[in-house]
Amino acid sequence: MKAAYVEAYGPPEVVKIRDVPMPAPAEGGIVVKSHATTVNSGDARVRALRDPGGMKLLMRLALGFNRPKQAVIGFDVAGEVAAVGAGVTDLKVGDRVLASNRFKFGCHAEYVQIDADGLAVKIPDNLSYVDAISLPFGGATSLVFFKEGGLKSGEKLLINGASGAVGVMAIQIAKLMGAEVTGVCSAANAGLVRELGADHVIDYAKTDFAVGSERYDVIMDTHGNAPYARVKHLLRPGGRFLMVIGNLWQMISGGFQSAVISPRDDKAAVSFENYAYLLNLASKGEIKPVIDQVLPFSDIVEAHRRVDSGHKVGSVVVTFDQG
Numbered sequence: 494m495k496a497a498y499v500e501a502y503g504p505p506e507v508v509k510i511r512d513v514p515m516p517a518p519a520e521g522g523i524v525v526k527s528h529a530t531t532v533n534s535g536d537a538r539v540r541a542l543r544d545p546g547g548m549k550l551l552m553r554l555a556l557g558f559n560r561p562k563q564a565v566i567g568f569d570v571a572g573e574v575a576a577v578g579a580g581v582t583d584l585k586v587g588d589r590v591l592a593s594n595r596f597k598f599g600c601h602a603e604y605v606q607i608d609a610d611g612l613a614v615k616i617p618d619n620l621s622y623v624d625a626i627s628l629p630f631g632g633a634t635s636l637v638f639f640k641e642g643g644l645k646s647g648e649k650l651l652i653n654g655a656s657g658a659v660g661v662m663a664i665q666i667a668k669l670m671g672a673e674v675t676g677v678c679s680a681a682n683a684g685l686v687r688e689l690g691a692d693h694v695i696d697y698a699k700t701d702f703a704v705g706s707e708r709y710d711v712i713m714d715t716h717g718n719a720p721y722a723r724v725k726h727l728l729r730p731g732g733r734f735l736m737v738i739g740n741l742w743q744m745i746s747g748g749f750q751s752a753v754i755s756p757r758d759d760k761a762a763v764s765f766e767n768y769a770y771l772l773n774l775a776s777k778g779e780i781k782p783v784i785d786q787v788l789p790f791s792d793i794v795e796a797h798r799r800v801d802s803g804h805k806v807g808s809v810v811v812t813f814d815q816g
């Protein structure tokens with residue numbers, strides 16, 4: 494079977510497709526035959542060892558010094574169960590699932606071993622693998638930040654970076670929660686951001702929202718150029734700042750600010766409940782998958798290039814169904 498290996502930290506070209514032996518399911522785990530996976534901004538960060546500032550050493554310690562210890566990255570897979578390990582009773586061969594090994598990665602491969610402590614959720618019949626795989630990276634991130642940040646109906650929320658994988662899901666989920674949403678993105682994506690439900694759109698090339706007079710209950714920064722120190726004056730009393738991305742100093746100082754909600758451990762976001770909830774919303778048409786491009790697995794290097802542009806719209810999907 495084929496798998497994409499990150500052979501060293503570096504540009505997209507460090508990713509090489511190799512033939513490797515088929516995995517077997519571990520006790521309590523499964524093997525998924527992949528139909529679709531994504532290259533997301535987290536994968537590109539790992540591949541490039543691109544830290545948000547001050548965290549290179551921590552990243553090397555966590556991921557591997559000169560290259561990722563887990564050379565096959567990739568966070569999620571959508572596909573069919575190809576084999577089940579001893580003790581698995583809730584899934585059978587042929588089931589369509591959305592699955593993740595969390596930060597054990599391993600999903601950029603034709604067959605993916607999901608361990609007992611990973612997760613696999615059945616995909617509703619009316620959702621394609623491509624649609625299903627586009628949901629969790631941004632969707633689960635939004636769910637956990639909105640929960641931790643206590644987003645409430647009627648509150649005013651600003652999303653900086655509203656057209657990326659996190660932004661497009663954040664808009665839709667926040668609207669379902671009854672928030673009034675302002676999306677910040679480029680003019681090219683303003684129409685989409687409105688279509689997804691944003692009540693107001695700000696073109697970052699024309700207007701710097703941080704110097705405006707509008708006030709918000711919650712500000713979510715998914716781009717990193719609107720840190721708490723720069724936008725805290727825009728928060729209403731009791732307002733919260735959702736730091737989806739921040740450098741080491743911002744993370745440390747955010748820990749001392751009750752208004753700042755920082756990145757959480759992966760199990761809070763990447764949970765069975767969150768994945769099942771997102772699939773159910775999409776199946777009922779209450780959230781829409783937003784897909785930038787669908788590329789064949791043989792073009793995974795190109796997928797990394799697109800993610801590195803910093804301007805993808807929603808998710809970049811890689812599929813095994815196009816040969």
Ligand SMILES: NC(=O)c1ccc[n+]([C@@H]2O[C@H](COP(=O)([O-])OP(=O)(O)OC[C@H]3O[C@@H](n4cnc5c(N)ncnc54)[C@H](OP(=O)(O)O)[C@@H]3O)[C@@H](O)[C@H]2O)c1
Binds near residue numbers: 659678682800
């Ligand atoms: N903490 C966590 O748990 C967690 C989880 C998931 C992701 N993340 C992080 O969140 C970040 C966003 O991820 P993503 O996948 O959504 O990224 P993405 O898909 O690459 O989206 C980037 C977004 O930034 C926008 N943007 C570009 N320049 C901008 C500017 N000057 N001002 C405002 N917005 C600008 C882009 O809009 P245009 O294309 O319209 O320019 C696009 O909407 C990444 O850094 C990722 O590592 C953190």
